[in-house]
Structure formats: C-alpha cells, structure tokens
Amino acid sequence: MTKTFTRRNFLKISASAAGGLMIGFPMAARAQGAAGADAAGAAGAEINAWLTIDANNIVSIVTPQSELGQGAFTAVPMMLAEELDVPWESVRHVFADANRHVNNDNLYVSTSTGGSTTVSRRHPYIMQAGASARERLRHAAAARWGVPVEDVVAKQGTLTAGSNSGTYGEFAADAAGITLETEPAIKAYGDWWLLGTEVKRLDVAAKTNGSAMYPIDVTVDGMVHAAVKACPVPGGRLVSFDFEAIKGMPGVIAAVKLTQTKDVPAFTDMRDSVAVVAESWYQANNALASLPIEWDLGRGASISYESQTAEALSLLGKPGTVLKDEEGNLGNKRDKGVNQDEVPGLIESSSKVVTGEVFSRPYEAHATMMAPAAVADVKDDRVDIWTFTQDIGRSLTEVADQLGRDTANVYLHQTYMGGGFGGGYNMFIHRQAAAISAEVGKPVKLILSREEDIAQDSMRPPVWSTYKAGLGDDGLPVALLTHVVGEEKQPGFSLSYVADMPYKVPNRRHESSQVQSHMPIGYHRAPGANANGFFVEQMVDELAQAGGWDPLEWRLKMTEGLEPYQRVLKAMKEKSGWTTDLGNGEGMGCAIVESHGTIAGCVATVTVSRRGQIFVDKLQYFMNSGYTINPLNAREQAESSAIWEMGYAFFGGLDIRAGRVVNTNFDSYSIIRLPDTPLDIEVHQENSEDQWWGGLGEPAGPPTPPAIANAIFYATGSRIRSTPFSKAAV
Amino acid sequence: MTIKLNINGQDHELDADPQMPLLWAIREKAGLTGTKFGCGIAQCGACTVIIDGNAVRSCNMPVSAAAGKAIRTIEGVSENNDHPVQLAWQDLTVPQCGYCQSGQIMSAVALLERNPKPSDNEIDQAMAGNICRCGTYPRIRAAIHKAAELG
Numbered sequence: 051m052t053k054t055f056t057r058r059n060f061l062k063i064s065a066s067a068a069g070g071l072m073i074g075f076p077m078a079a080r081a082q083g084a085a086g087a088d089a090a091g092a093a094g095a096e097i098n099a100w101l102t103i104d105a106n107n108i109v110s111i112v113t114p115q116s117e118l119g120q121g122a123f124t125a126v127p128m129m130l131a132e133e134l135d136v137p138w139e140s141v142r143h144v145f146a147d148a149n150r151h152v153n154n155d156n157l158y159v160s161t162s163t164g165g166s167t168t169v170s171r172r173h174p175y176i177m178q179a180g181a182s183a184r185e186r187l188r189h190a191a192a193a194r195w196g197v198p199v200e201d202v203v204a205k206q207g208t209l210t211a212g213s214n215s216g217t218y219g220e221f222a223a224d225a226a227g228i229t230l231e232t233e234p235a236i237k238a239y240g241d242w243w244l245l246g247t248e249v250k251r252l253d254v255a256a257k258t259n260g261s262a263m264y265p266i267d268v269t270v271d272g273m274v275h276a277a278v279k280a281c282p283v284p285g286g287r288l289v290s291f292d293f294e295a296i297k298g299m300p301g302v303i304a305a306v307k308l309t310q311t312k313d314v315p316a317f318t319d320m321r322d323s324v325a326v327v328a329e330s331w332y333q334a335n336n337a338l339a340s341l342p343i344e345w346d347l348g349r350g351a352s353i354s355y356e357s358q359t360a361e362a363l364s365l366l367g368k369p370g371t372v373l374k375d376e377e378g379n380l381g382n383k384r385d386k387g388v389n390q391d392e393v394p395g396l397i398e399s400s401s402k403v404v405t406g407e408v409f410s411r412p413y414e415a416h417a418t419m420m421a422p423a424a425v426a427d428v429k430d431d432r433v434d435i436w437t438f439t440q441d442i443g444r445s446l447t448e449v450a451d452q453l454g455r456d457t458a459n460v461y462l463h464q465t466y467m468g469g470g471f472g473g474g475y476n477m478f479i480h481r482q483a484a485a486i487s488a489e490v491g492k493p494v495k496l497i498l499s500r501e502e503d504i505a506q507d508s509m510r511p512p513v514w515s516t517y518k519a520g521l522g523d524d525g526l527p528v529a530l531l532t533h534v535v536g537e538e539k540q541p542g543f544s545l546s547y548v549a550d551m552p553y554k555v556p557n558r559r560h561e562s563s564q565v566q567s568h569m570p571i572g573y574h575r576a577p578g579a580n581a582n583g584f585f586v587e588q589m590v591d592e593l594a595q596a597g598g599w600d601p602l603e604w605r606l607k608m609t610e611g612l613e614p615y616q617r618v619l620k621a622m623k624e625k626s627g628w629t630t631d632l633g634n635g636e637g638m639g640c641a642i643v644e645s646h647g648t649i650a651g652c653v654a655t656v657t658v659s660r661r662g663q664i665f666v667d668k669l670q671y672f673m674n675s676g677y678t679i680n681p682l683n684a685r686e687q688a689e690s691s692a693i694w695e696m697g698y699a700f701f702g703g704l705d706i707r708a709g710r711v712v713n714t715n716f717d718s719y720s721i722i723r724l725p726d727t728p729l730d731i732e733v734h735q736e737n738s739e740d741q742w743w744g745g746l747g748e749p750a751g752p753p754t755p756p757a758i759a760n761a762i763f764y765a766t767g768s769r770i771r772s773t774p775f776s777k778a779a780v
Numbered sequence: 781m782t783i784k785l786n787i788n789g790q791d792h793e794l795d796a797d798p799q800m801p802l803l804w805a806i807r808e809k810a811g812l813t814g815t816k817f818g819c820g821i822a823q824c825g826a827c828t829v830i831i832d833g834n835a836v837r838s839c840n841m842p843v844s845a846a847a848g849k850a851i852r853t854i855e856g857v858s859e860n861n862d863h864p865v866q867l868a869w870q871d872l873t874v875p876q877c878g879y880c881q882s883g884q885i886m887s888a889v890a891l892l893e894r895n896p897k898p899s900d901n902e903i904d905q906a907m908a909g910n911i912c913r914c915g916t917y918p919r920i921r922a923a924i925h926k927a928a929e930l931g
Contacts, residue, residue, distance in 0.1 A: 119877030119914045250873050257878030258869045259861040260814015260854035264879060267813035300797065332797070332804045419826055419879040419913045421817045468816075468879025469913045500819040682873065686919075690876060693915025716823035716911060725904035727917040 095222035097186060099150070099157050100130060100179040103222035107207050109136050114146040114158035115168045116440050117253060118470030119690070120747045121683040122168045124251040128679060129173050132244045133180030133236060136207040136218065143252050148442035148462040161443035164475055164573060166646035166745020169679055173743065177236040183225065185234045190224035191216060239677060239741055248682035253466065262466050266423035268436040270493040273425065274303055276486050277335040278496060280323040280506045281345045283709035284315045285568045288322040289344040296341050301333030302326065305341065306489045308482055315570040318448060318478045321506065325486050331497050350568030350709035355412060355512070358706075361565045362514035362535040366408060370533050370561030373549050393559035396529035400520025404527075404596045406589055407516065410772040411581040413704040414510040415503075415711070416574060417719065420468020422503050426483035427493035428453065433460045434493075435484060438467040440474030449484045471694070472573030476508035504714040508572030509704060511537045513544050515585040519555075525597025526607065529557040532589075534582065537567040546578025547643060547752070551586050552615050553608040568709060575694055576748035579645035583752035584759070587641035588769065591760045601760065602628055602640050614674050614738050618642060618651040621672045621736045626653040630764045635659065636667075639760025641753035648675040648744030652692070652753035654761040664775065666696065666758060668730040675744035678735055685733040688750035692731060695751035697722030699758050703774045783847050787812065788856030798844035803827045805843045806853060814854035814882045818911070825910030828883035829853050835890035837909070854882035857889060864930035865889050868923040876914035884910045888924050897928050 094104030102110045111130050115122040123143045131141050151157045159175055184204050191209040192199040201211045207218050240246070256262040281288060293305040308323040315321060324343055328334035372390055397403060424437035426449075433455055439445040439462075446462035449455075467474060483496040498506065515534040522528045536544025541564050549560045574580070594604035602623055609615040622628060622640055629638060635658045642651040651672040657665045671688050678684045701720040705712040713719040733750070759770045772778045785792045785802075787810050794809040806815050806829065815838060818826030822837035829838045830852040838846075857863045861870075865888050868874075875881040884907070891898055891906040898906065903924050912920070 119875075121876075250870075253878070254870050254873050254875055255861055257875035257881050258866040258885060259857070260812070260882045262878050263813070264816075266817060269811075330800075330804065330808055332800050332808075417913065419816075419818055419824065419877065419911065421819075466879075467877060469877040471913070497817065500821075500824075686873060686876065689918060690915045693917060694913070697915070715821055716819050717821060721824075721911050721913070722915070722917075723911060724907040724917040724920060727915070727921075729900065729918075729921075731918055 094219070095226050097183040097222055097225050098179055100176070101134070101183055103219050105219050107140055107217045107219040108142060109134065109140050109218070110142045110144045112144050112146045112158070114151060114161045114442070115163040116438070116442065116464060116467055116470065116474065118163065118440070118467045118474065120687060121251050121680070122163060123253050124249060124683065125169050125679060126176055127252065128244055128249060129169070129176045130180035132242055133177045134184050135205050138244060138249065140207055145464040146442065148446045148464070149457070149460065152443050152446050152457050156443065161441050163440040163470070164472060166648070166747040166749065170647055170743040170745045174236060178233065181234045181236050182230065185230055186225040186228040187218055187221050189228050189230070190221040194221070194224065240739060245679040246681070249680050251683060264420055264423070264468050265425065265437050265465050266421060266497055268425045268465065268495070270425055270427055273493040273495055274327050274329060274490065275331040275334050276325045276327045276483070276494050276496040277331060277338045277499065278308070278323050278325040278482055279338055279343065279502060280321040281347070282505060283345070283347040283350040283568070284321060284570050285350050286322065286348040287346040288324065289346050291324050291344070292342040296326065296337040299333070299337045299340065301329035302337045303328055304490050306486050308485055314568070317476055317572070318481070320478050320481050320485070323482070325482065325496065327486060327490050327494065331495070335499060347709060348568070353566065353568055353706070353709050355704070355706040358512065358537070358565045358567065359410070359514065363408065365535050365563040365565065366514060366516050366533055370535070370563040373545060373560040373562060389557070390559035393529050393531050393557050396557050397518055397520035397531060400528050401523055402521040402596065404519045404521060404593060406518065406592060407771055408514055409516065409585040409588060410512065410514040411584055412512050412773065413569065413706060414574060414698055414702050415507040415704055415719065416469070416471045416473030417504055417507070417721065418469030418471065418473060421500060422477065422479050422498040423496060424479040424483035425493065425495045426480070426487040428484055428487040431459060433484065434463065435461070435480050436463045436465060437480045437483070438465065438470070438474055439477060439480065440470050440472070445480050449480055452481050453484055453488060471575045472577065473507065476570070476572035500716070501714040504719060505711050508570045510574035510577070510580070511540060511543050511571040513581040513585070515582070517589050519593055521593070521597050525599055527555045527593055530555045531559045531561070533561040533563070534585070535563045535565060537569070537571065538564040539567060540571055543571070543578045544582070547582040547645065548586060550644070552612055552644065553590065553605070554610070555608070569706065575691060576645045576751050579643055579752040580695060583641065583643035584755045584773070587643060587753060587756035588759055588771070591639070591763065592769070600630060605640070605642060614649050615642065617736050617738055618649050618672045618674045621734060622651045622653055625672070625734060626670050628653060632764070635765050637761040637763065637765030639757045639762070639764060641757040641760060643749070643752035645749045645752055646745035646747070647742065648673060648746060648749040650749040650753050652750070652757040654754070654757040656758060656761040656765055658762060658765045664762060666728045668732070669696070669728055669754065670732045670734070671750050672734045672736050673746070673750065674736045674738055675746055676738055676740065676742040678737055678746070681735060684735060684746045687746045688733040689731055691748050691751035692754050693722060693727055695754040696727070696758065699755035699773050699775055700726065701774050701776070703777060783843055785810070785843070785846060785851060786849065787851045788853060796843055798842060800843050801839050802829070802841045802843045802846045802851070803838040806838060806851070812853050812855050816879055816882055818880070824880070825883040825887060826880050828886040828910065830886055830890050833890065833893060835887045852886070854885060857885065863889065864927040865892065865923070867930060868927035872919050872923045872926060874916050874919040874923050876916055880910060880912045884912065884920055888920070888927065891924065892927060896931065898924065
C-alpha cells in the first residue's frame, strides 16, 4: 500500500552539502506549544522507514543515532545515499522517531549511539536499506514502462531504460508498494562513489547562526522552569527540606522530591534530589540555593580520592585477581595458552628485572558544553520529552516505565546534543523532568547548573597500575606481570587494553584489584583504553629503554606479524621525523593504542623550558580504521579526541573529598583552552582496506597523553606517571 | 522593574529583577536562544555577546547593567548566515556539537572588528575565554585567519 504523508515528530534540520543555508527549521514551530503542532517534517513518499523522496526528488534520510558533534547525521545519510545513488545535494537529514522505533519492534535495529559504532557496526543494514529502496524504484519503473527490470538503470536520482527516463521522485510512491522477492546485496567494500570522499557535515551551517536547537532551547506553551540539587554525596538520601522558607520568593511555584530507586547509584537511576519549580529558571535556581535541605550522606561521605589512592597503593603491594579464561589461561584474544602461574618465577630468573612505579589517572567528568536540560510535558493521555540522549529508544522506554505508561503514548524528541562523549548513556535528566512535570501537572523545562551537572555526572573511573618484567639477553621482555587497580562498580574498565595489548611477550600475567567506591561511573570517550593506554604505553617505553631499544623499533619488533599495527608503526617511523635525540629541551615520544577497532598511533613533539614549562609543539596521528567513509570527518574526529585527551593530560582531574566532587565548575575543574592547543596537529590515514572497519569518534585520544609523557621523558629525563601533569610529581 | 534593552537593533521592554543575568533576558524574555548557558560564572564563554564592541559574558552581567546599550547576539551577526566569520566557520567545518560556537563566533567577530589581521598570539588571547569540549580550537584558529582574509 502506498503511503504519502507529512510525518509528525520528524524534524528537517539540514543544510545543503555545499555548506549553504538551512532548508527549514521546524523546531521553531514547537514554540507554539502542543507537540501535535510540530507538523513540519519530511514530506513525500516513504519507500521504507529510512527514507522519503518528494516530488522535487529531495531525499530525506532518517538517522536513528544521535548527533553529538561526531557526524552521525552525515555518516548515516552518506551510507544510505551511496546505495540509493542520489546526488548528495538532494539529501536532507531527519531525526528518527523514537516512538515509531520502540513501538515497531525496533524498526531502526538500534538507536544506541556510542563505542564509535555508527559506521563500523551499522553500515551493513543501513546500506541495505538504501540498496533495497533503489531496487524497488527500478522495479516500479520497469512495471510502468513495461520493460524488463534488468534494463532499468538507477543512477544519481534518475531512472532510465532506453528512451524512458524519470526521476526517483516520480516513482517513489509506486516503489513504496513493491515487495522484492530477494533483497539486493550491498556493494563490496571500497566499490563506492560517495563513501570515501570528503563530505562536509550537514549540520555545520545550522551551528554558525544560533539556529541549531538543543534541549535548553525548547519551549512549550505554559511551561514552568525547574532547577535541581542532588545529594552532594552520591548514594546519600534526602531527609527533609523546608519549602516554607522559600515559598514567598519571586516566581516560586513548588518544590519536588526526586527519589533514587535502587540501593546504590545505578545506571540511569535518579539520585535523591530536590527540584524547585518557578516561573523562570533564574528564580528557580535562586530559590534552590536558599532552600534548607537535610541529607543523610551515607557511606560515601568517608571516601575521598586520597583515601582511594591509599587503598590502591596498598592493593598494588599484594597479589591481585589473575585474569583467566575457562581453561585457566590468559583470557585474551591474542595469547591463548599462556601459563600465567610461571610468570613470577620467569621474571625473577631473567637476566634483567624491571620494576615499574605506579601510574594513575583520576576521575573525570564529561562536562559537555551543553548545560544538561530536558523539557517534559506529562499529560493524562500522552507524554512528550525533549532531551539529549545517546539512545533515544532506551530513554523513551525508561520514561514510560517510570511513569507506568504504555510506550505507544510516550514521545521522545531529539534535538542536537551539545556534546556527549559517553555521558548521554548514563543520563537521567529525562526521568527527573518527567517526574517533576507529573508532580506539578505542567510542562517543565529542567536545566542543570554546571555545578549540578558535574556533581551528578557518571564519572570516568580512576585507575592505578604498575608492572614487573624480566628481560632476555636481547633486551626484550620474556615475562611480564601487570597489576591494575580500578574501582568496584565496573572492573572491566580497568582491564581493557592491558590484557589486549598487542605486544608479543611470551609469558604474561595480568592481575586486577578494586578499591571501594560510591561514585557513579560511566562510559567516557574510549573507556578503559584512555586510562590504560597511558600506563601500557609508558611501561613499554620503560621496557625498551631498559633493554637498550629505541621505543618505536621496540614496538615494531614486538608486533611483528600484526599487519594493522605494522602499517601504522612504519608510517610513524617514516613520516614523523622520528628521533629520541632532539636535544635543547626538546623531545619526541610515541604511543599506539587500539580502541573501537581502530589502531591509533601518536607522535608528540614537546619543548620543556628551563623553568619546567611544557609546550606541545606538534601532534602527529597515524590512524588505521580499515576503511574510512569520510576522510574529512575522520580527521575532525581525530583532532577532537586528541585535544580531549591532551586536555586531561594537562588539566582536569576531579577532586573527591568527603564523598563529594569539590571542583564542580570551570574555575576549579580546568579544561584545555585554545592557547593550550598545538599549532600543528597532523592526521594521517593509514588504512589497511582489508575488510574490517574501525570506529573513529574516540581512538586518537588514548595514545595522546602517553606520547606526550614519553616525549617529556626524552626532553628532560623525567617521567610523568599521573595526570593532570600540573599536579603530578616529576 | 521595567528595563529597556536594545538587542540586534530592536528595542525590548521587560519586567525583570535588575540582578537577573542578561543571558536569561536574552534567552527567555527576548526569545533569542542562540546565546547559550554554559557555566554561569563567566568561565566558558558560551554566553558571549557583543556590547559596545566588546565581547562580554552575559551569564553574570546583571540585566540592569546592559540597559540602554547596543547588544549584539549571534542572531544579529548577519541576516543570511554569511558574515565572513560564519562563512569561514562553514568552509573549515569548525562546529562539531556546536553548543559553544555562538560564543566562539561572537568573540571572533569582536576580535576582528578591532584587529582585522590578528596574529596567532592575538587570537590566543582573544579566544582564551571560550571553551570548546569538542576541541575545535585548531579549526577556530584557522577560521579566524580565513575570515580576516575574507574581510
């Protein structure tokens, strides 16, 4: 059956590929109020749930993944347009309808946005949707023209067969009614006309004139405003608050209690909190600051980063839990069958023993530029939520469950996200806004102050680590023991990239331990690899140095036979001007870390002044992601994740005292700024192009701090073993 | 208290607490949401607007202090998204998440109006008050040079 309609809840936010002006901005229509008014959207015939084509041959492509700045809103349309074969200039992006996804058996397969997977894991079915639509258009044309389908060519938005010719738009409605006997295969890797070319992201122009909308910008008729304060110690409970004390303040409407439902802070659960509702956010936030609140702080109040560090150091002095698979061997993909029990003895009997000192990385907050916000309109028969999330489907279901509503009546509307970095997975502001709106019976916009954003964040967990190794006569390690201490809630983070390191040490044993913690933790741009890359890649430099090896040559030797690594390391050697002997306070350092299926090498060049000031002169990246569908966005993402981690090398570091985060705004939680960034960042793509795809939103980050620390070592002879460097003992 | 604001050449009269930060007057009273809230303590620059030629953090400036002055926001930079700074931003695909970019652009516009050919050092100084978590700094720096060329 043919369906031609204007789709509700779809937003058309797009620019021409040439970086021109926005085509339309229907979010503005939301200012009128009821969610039913947001009628602007993708008009035309829907060939399948992923795309519509209108009479003017404009193709609107749905993106189920969220746009956090990483380019999903361009990558998904590119993959689909590759197969559909339409001019890129005719492509528009539309947000996916979360309600339709959830209530139609996960129509878009998955709305999860993270782990750098939008391209790497999702391309088969997204490209399939485009290929399927193209074939149905060919069948529609064949039927109308009375020619064999084999004779119909579909190319660049036009169908032709002999003297017959027409646009996709003319056949879209017919194509929507066609069912294929067999679905077409998608194109072979690399056999592309659009993928692999440099395409500017579709959302750039909307982000240069203030028109791109974020949750904080959404307005609904009759809306009131809320500010919230959570128990400053995660896991603590609300005892009481005195609304009478603020009732008379300007604009104040209500105070609402929000309750943690689990015993300890859990993934996306709310914390015990108080929200103040007022006529404006300024009034709500002012009144909240004056509200007397009594908390039961709970067990977390006795934990600090200092106490955790002391506990970690004590644990590192004892044996930890050995990482083993079912057969008792090293549970790692590359070194099956290694007997770990013999490792300590092998180290002691080797010709040279190297004992590492302790490396550590602290807690970090996502601190997206976006102040987190959500608008909720909870009515008897319908719920509307506007918020940021890295999984629209899951967030919709969470709201439905919390309110006891059928998902059919819950609508979760996407906007742009002012950054995500993993924080959009663990968020719970949509729950908070829904609870407040349900309580006050009005639409509510909730905005978190920066202080509450950082205090309520799900942190990147800290790690402390050390190692011991025995070297053979050739200076290469024969046995290696590592010990990483993480925190108790997600021990997996403390192991990634340690057990999976690519270096072929013949005998390895990996131990882990956990410190006590009450802090909520979560995904944070290259989780695990970010903290452990810092440890492993400095350990490797120390082992190379102890064995008399150049650190880059050591890595080449120890990854022999691993082509994806060899390709990157050879490029680092040939293209970076590599040397460990620059002199005059200058140094070069290297590091290579695999995460999200991509191998990222970094060569850092630094200058250290006599007064100890560190200048990062140059950062060079060498990336192997197998394939790259948009080299321009690949470079942009490499630059972004590089500066993200360089920022944590020099700045950042959450201070936890008496169970609470102390540095909750940018005056005390410092962030890298423009003058701190190197003038020179190079990104080289060194792709193997041999049938595997890696992600690109995160991998350039993890090798950055260890490459810089290694460079500082070659400049000064001193090694920095913790971040931020400003607070590290050298 | 009734306060008169002139934003992008348009007069607005609003009834507000004189201590309320200008940011909330621009966003909630004038309905111009391109100017963003980031930290509330003038540390991140997301709320940057131009007043009397200077880049100003509107999140901690009392609305009463802006009364009677000419305030420019991102919406007033150009009619058609084609100010040289905007064109350079688009050409070099500067924005990623985009949230900080209104503030970045306002700081860049203010810089170029008083210094049409800034050096890297001058760009560093003028842009140090604007945080970008996506790390678009190298492209911001290049785009300011490009905008200076476009003039």
